[in-house]
Amino acid sequence: MVSPIQPEPFRIRMVEPVRVPNEEEREEALKKAHYNMFGLASKDIYIDLLTDSGTGAMSKYQWAALMCGDEAYAGADSFFALKEAVKDVLGFDYVIPTHQGRAAENVIFGTLVKKGDIVPFNMPFDTTRAHIFNNGATPVDCVIDEAFDPESDHPFKGNVDINKLEKVIIEHRDSIPLIMVTVTNNSGGGQPVSLKNLQEVSAVAKKYNIPFFIDAARMAENAYFIKMREKEYASWSLADILKAMMDTADGISVSCKKDPLVNIGGMICCRTEEMYHTLLPRVILFEGFATYGGLAGRDLEALAVGLREMTDEQYMAHRIAQVRYLGELLEEGGVPFVKPTGGHAIFIDAAAFFPHIPQEYFPADVLSIEVYREGAIRGIGLGALAFGTKDEKTGELKLPKLELYRLAINRRTYTNSHLEYVAKKIIDVYKRRDQVRYGLKVKYAPPVEGIHHFLAHLEPFNL
Numbered sequence: 001m002v003s004p005i006q007p008e009p010f011r012i013r014m015v016e017p018v019r020v021p022n023e024e025e026r027e028e029a030l031k032k033a034h035y036n037m038f039g040l041a042s043k044d045i046y047i048d049l050l051t052d053s054g055t056g057a058m059s060k061y062q063w064a065a066l067m068c069g070d071e072a073y074a075g076a077d078s079f080f081a082l083k084e085a086v087k088d089v090l091g092f093d094y095v096i097p098t099h100q101g102r103a104a105e106n107v108i109f110g111t112l113v114k115k116g117d118i119v120p121f122n123m124p125f126d127t128t129r130a131h132i133f134n135n136g137a138t139p140v141d142c143v144i145d146e147a148f149d150p151e152s153d154h155p156f157k158g159n160v161d162i163n164k165l166e167k168v169i170i171e172h173r174d175s176i177p178l179i180m181v182t183v184t185n186n187s188g189g190g191q192p193v194s195l196k197n198l199q200e201v202s203a204v205a206k207k208y209n210i211p212f213f214i215d216a217a218r219m220a221e222n223a224y225f226i227k228m229r230e231k232e233y234a235s236w237s238l239a240d241i242l243k244a245m246m247d248t249a250d251g252i253s254v255s256c257k258k259d260p261l262v263n264i265g266g267m268i269c270c271r272t273e274e275m276y277h278t279l280l281p282r283v284i285l286f287e288g289f290a291t292y293g294g295l296a297g298r299d300l301e302a303l304a305v306g307l308r309e310m311t312d313e314q315y316m317a318h319r320i321a322q323v324r325y326l327g328e329l330l331e332e333g334g335v336p337f338v339k340p341t342g343g344h345a346i347f348i349d350a351a352a353f354f355p356h357i358p359q360e361y362f363p364a365d366v367l368s369i370e371v372y373r374e375g376a377i378r379g380i381g382l383g384a385l386a387f388g389t390k391d392e393k394t395g396e397l398k399l400p401k402l403e404l405y406r407l408a409i410n411r412r413t414y415t416n417s418h419l420e421y422v423a424k425k426i427i428d429v430y431k432r433r434d435q436v437r438y439g440l441k442v443k444y445a446p447p448v449e450g451i452h453h454f455l456a457h458l459e460p461f462n463l
């Protein structure tokens with residue numbers, strides 16, 4: 001059953017023409033891309049759901065704010081506009097701009113983590129995980145078991161299992177520099193974390209005197225799910241729930257290309273002057289001065305406005321309903337995906353979609369190729385190619401528990417009829433799924449752990 005329509009709380013006054021490439025052009029584009037979605041050119045795509053990162057539409061208020069950018073190297077007005085928005089919306093006293101989320105990760109993990117350390121998470125996303133690996137440390141998933149069951153309708157599948165967390169802490173007491181929780185849990189289907197769970201993690205972190213950080217890329221979507229699903233907060237405003245989430249943490253790492261509604265930008269926010277000064281040297285080395293961190297003044301202005309817009313209740317109600325709508329259309333066609341629908345994307349269960357393709361032959365990435373072939377739609381595989389790890393002793397690929405294919409919905413960008421087209425094309429692939437009888441081999445992958453999927457060259461072979 002499809003829910004009642006939730007109309008857009010905006011109108012569109014600027015359009016970006018897109019075209020549908022024909023079948024021949026798509027086949028050619030796939031070859032040129034080495035069958036990797038990251039290798040496709042935007043001009044060869046009709047609907048691009050590769051990511052919700054930096055792909056949204058800015059509001060007229062954000063475009064107007066761009067014109068007010070102060071480009072002073074140090075102490076720009078635009079930095080203070082951002083600082084004020086951070087204090088108002090998130091409650092933190094200290095903010096460090098960075099050029100995007102992974103730059104914030106470079107600063108946090110490069111400063112706080114040393115070789116041999118363990119970083120407990122619910123689940124980290126790809127670059128977060130890669131930064132931990134590249135500092136010689138290991139992230140440990142402490143998410144609840146329901147996260148690995150695509151059919152489970154647990155309302156907060158991003159939650160941390162507190163027993164798992166305490167066990168990891170007790171086992172590795174002196175080698176845990178921080179605990180991090182990703183909201184919403186992108187690796188596990190865009191699933192939210194409850195406020196109660198954040199408070200519990202925060203209490204555990206305090207008990208063991210370990211800093212607690214939130215990866216807050218999709219914090220406002222998470223706040224909306226708390227409002228919808230955690231009874232005590234049903235009457236709270238989104239803004240108040242978001243502040244309460246932030247109150248649990250010592251700091252946050254943010255890709256502002258997601259919920260904060262900008263095309264580029266990131267930041268670290270923290271509570272103490274001590275943490276701020278601990279992190280700053282690496283900002284100067286890799287990003288820029290403390291008050292611009294790799295961004296132009298105008299970017300800081302757009303971000304300050306975006307931070308305030310992300311808690312608009314009508315905007316968020318529409319956004320979450322739009323993602324749910326795509327899920328409901330796919331459900332009608334019998335397509336298996338992670339339930340309940342997450343915040344920013346639909347995650348199709350590629351293992352259930354193509355049960356005849358073994359996971360080591362990358363069924364999620366086969367699905368991304370087939371969906372592109374069918375409708376010039378780009379999604380992304382988030383399975384063995386993105387999250388597999390090499391066993392240090394045997395060199396064998398250790399397979400992740402989930403094999404997902406993600407369709408990320410760009411903010412304020414596509415209409416519901418675009419999504420109807422997407423659903424139709426995916427259902428068409430589902431109908432012919434038994435005839436898809438090939439797997440993928442990796443012909444080239446970069447020698448850096450955790451980033452294979454971005455740069456891999458793939459080759460189809462018949463099963």
Ligand code: F0G
Pocket residue numbers: 050051052053100101102103125127128182186215217254255256257265266
């Ligand atoms: N944390 C989370 C939860 C993310 O989803 C991402 C990026 C990052 C950190 C890194 O941020 O891209 O600004 O450097 N996720 C994107 C995605 C790219 O497609 O989900 P970034």
